[in-house]
Amino acid sequence: MRRDFNVGRSAIYAENGAAATAHPMATLAAVDVLRSGGNAVDAAVAAMALLCVIEPQATGLGGDCFAIYSKGSSGKPIGLNASGRAPAAATVDWYREHGIDEIQVETPHAVTIPGAVDGWCRLIEDHGTKSIGELLQPAIRAAEDGFIVAPRVAYDWDKLTSKLALDPNTSARFLPGGRAPKVGERHVQPELAWTLKCVAKDGRNGFYRGPVAEDIVNRLRELGGLHTMDDFDASEPTYVEPISTTYRGHQVYEIPPNGQGITALIILNVLSGFDLTDPSLSLADRVHLLAEASKAAYLRRDALIGDPTMVDVPVERLLSAEEADRIRASISLDRAGTPAPVDPFVHSDTTYLTVVDKDRNAISFINSLFSGFGSGIMGPKSGVMLQNRGTSFRIKEGHPNAIAPRKRPMHTIIPAMLGKGDTMMMPFGVMGGHFQPVGHTNVVTGMLDLGLDPQDALAAPRSFAYDGELRLEATFSDAVAQDLQDRGHKVVRQEPVGGGQAIYIDHERGTLIAGSEPRKDGCAIGY
Template sequence: MIDPALTSDPGRPVWARNGMVASGQPLATAAGLEVLARGGNAVDAALAMAAVTSVTMPEMCGLGGDAFALVYDARTRTVTAFNGSGPAPMAATVERYRAAGHTEMPFEGWWSVAVPGAVGVYLEMHARFGSKPLEELWAPAIRYAREGFPIDARLAANIAAGAAKLAQDPAAAAVFLAAGPQPKPGTVLKNPDLARSFERVLADGAEGFYKGELARAIGDASRAAGGLLTAEDMAAFEVEVYRPLVTTYRGYRVFETAPPSQGLILLEMLNLLEGFDLAGQSPTDPDVVHLLVEIKKLAFADRNAYLGDPRFVQAPVERLLSKEYAARRRRDIDPERANNAPAGGELDGDTTSFVAVDAEGNAVSFIHSISALWGAGVMVPGTGFLMNNRAGRGFVLSEEHPNGLAPGKRTMHTLNTYLVTRIPAGDGEPGTAGGPGSGETDGGGTGDAANPARDDGELVLVGNTPGGDGQPQWNLQVLVNVLDFGMNAYRAVAAPRWTSFPGTDPINLKAPLELRLESRFPAETAAELLRRGHVLRGVGPWAAGGSAMLIRVLEDGVYEGAADPRDGGVALGL
């Protein structure tokens, strides 16, 4: 019998043969599809969507934010990762924050800002894999910024929610509150300063953004407001290009972004889950929900206990991702009782994301963000883009903690993105090598990230979701729905969703554990989870959060894609 909770939405996946894109914003999806129709590749489409979302989803991403991406090259069957995580300013010391009266990292303002790394990722991806001129790819975004676009209900609601924050910064208020603190959907939003910033990046490249006019403008605005970020901090930034983290799961390879991204959490959860048989069950069964939630708690506890910027912390990545560690860690799971005080094992928001595949089978999984909704709430005058609050949201104000603040250090990120391939026949189990600090970082065009001899297998899935600490949890649920329960792309992203809170954000870590269940879960499931000791909080039928994007590669070169119905996204194909 099919669980009615899994069939309560009339949506369906989209199928195509000549390429597909999916994003959380229709104008971005349309821009990506147009690039594919003109013969561009998946990276071209992703870069077009990155620019359009920077304009049409300004509360979530943009030139002042950060980015991570995975690129699958169909010709060489290799996967390359990009890290655009910016460090804290060199003046950002624990002592300095404490002297200023802070007992916790400030969540808003210039003292919460890290170096923005997204632009570096955009340009590095284009240099390595792009096939169309960047001027052509960014033309739709520049047009929307200069001529305006009608805001949707999501952006209208987010402007209302962030009005007080935006009102504190004159430059931000002039752009986003021009129509008042509660604009109606359909109101046209123009941001000509942002159009000029994109054009400046096109003219001057990464050198110009990080060492030229825009870098100086960012440094000047920070100094004028008493901030710590300087033009020298901007000039020191470099994108990391590397071999991503990888693990195996039931005949597949799953790739993830490495620390300071917390993609490792998803891979550790899959390693733990691999020791359990889910045959004959469904994602709404209480046994399944309980097991996945308990696995989440263990992996998140390990992340909180051990992980930080690999340049500062000797994080035990390979041990955390080993199958042996997973086997030991499974002993900490009680099948009948919730663990509401998880601890690290013994060792030997807000964002947008999108996916793209092209007719040749190349694929991109991309995620970028200014961290919290409306970032730090500060805009550099004349640029049209908001600065991130990644340092304020991510760091712990401690010199001893693995994720403690330090000058030039990158905070651990909620941002992560995944890609799945099929293990080639006769191939052995891959290791977990890769990632910054493994000796495989490729900042100059050589090394494993550029090795065409490596065969990572045929592409099976490319996906991701925004949503802070919900990302690894929701990505896990989508992957299990496809790989274990055989769902199509739409059912996988639309199935009833749960969220275990808190996750890793320092601001929330002291909150008691609770399990948020969408109301589409059967009442019997909720009752059984309560009996096992979970603290439940019911949310609306589609209110658990996230905006999952997924593209599956089927037989005969057919792509099947879907965008999460929770967030008004769109998947389109050719």
């Protein structure tokens, strides 16, 4: 499809390597690593560490990460699950005895053991070519010397002022002068620079043992948390085999549960039974079909997904043709179905990046604090903002996502990869909390059904059927909104949702085609 030069921006075409992130500085850092001889994994870790400084509302060392990695774009990719676990003392009974029936965001109980740094170090040790110490230098400089606050970062930061003010340590660092930094102002994080230097020197032990871990554990226990130094030392990422489905002759790979990637695969399985290229289908028809498939998939996610090492998750059944047929048979093109029950928590702050190098090593990489600035709790000496992944747990015995000692919660952040046969074609991902499976679906259907390139697929208007509403971005016309309202959807307008990156590998021409999210500050760069 020919690019419309009246709107948007072009995809990036390159030959030797490409990176796409949510911030220009991080994209440039990744390309610098590639041009200095590093591979895709080296570049991704350097960029992600930098994002943990310069995009602090979205991600941090106190969060988790997942990755899908393809070596040489040949054969099935591997997955890394570096999501954190609950403390060893966390049981449903303990929370009930203390009058807690729901884990709130701004509490120490929302903090699971951060898995991100462990994941970075494992990726570099097993698949990188440079040292973690070298790769953390851009992040250290940005934390120590300061960075210029970008527009979307400033916008999100300002909206979270009241949350940041709840914790005195957090407020002192992230509300200088009593307010959020404005766009174009410089912000420094000297405490975080110290922590990054500890990791640069001692690897994962610099974070999970010694003074950094002690600072975090002491603060959490001071607030009533159950965390211990043993919990931190026991942290360990896990290699997993990605799950997949076939859509229009291509394979879409996702991280298996405890992640929600299976939700995207269920949606795609349902939509595969409809011809989305049919010229008789209107835009409203396509939005409606996506909404109905999404509601069914999210219903199954909330009822069945948990840590597969502790509960039985029926992955095979959920991805079966019979399950897709069952859902498809319940969909009417004329009427909206019954909304699915949902997780009550709102969380959408994450950062995603992707890198492909000259040898066509490709990584799809995501890192998150969950809610904006996570739990809002910061280690006072380490400067580490701590995630709130524990809010996904249920205080309900027998539920797949019930909290338990060293259990991983159901996770929303999901990297993805598109392949065809044994050849990997495109690492991609879309941020946005619960929205992410729908965002993945948008990219895949936009490219494989509508012929869009990665940039246009990421920029296309977004809708999200969630919590009894059908949320439409302003880019949808009033006529489309009214059509959907007439079918029984509760239509509401929403701010731009999600953010994503993608790099398509055109193996036949030896070309990389990269796109970056226009709803964020970032960009794609290739060389």
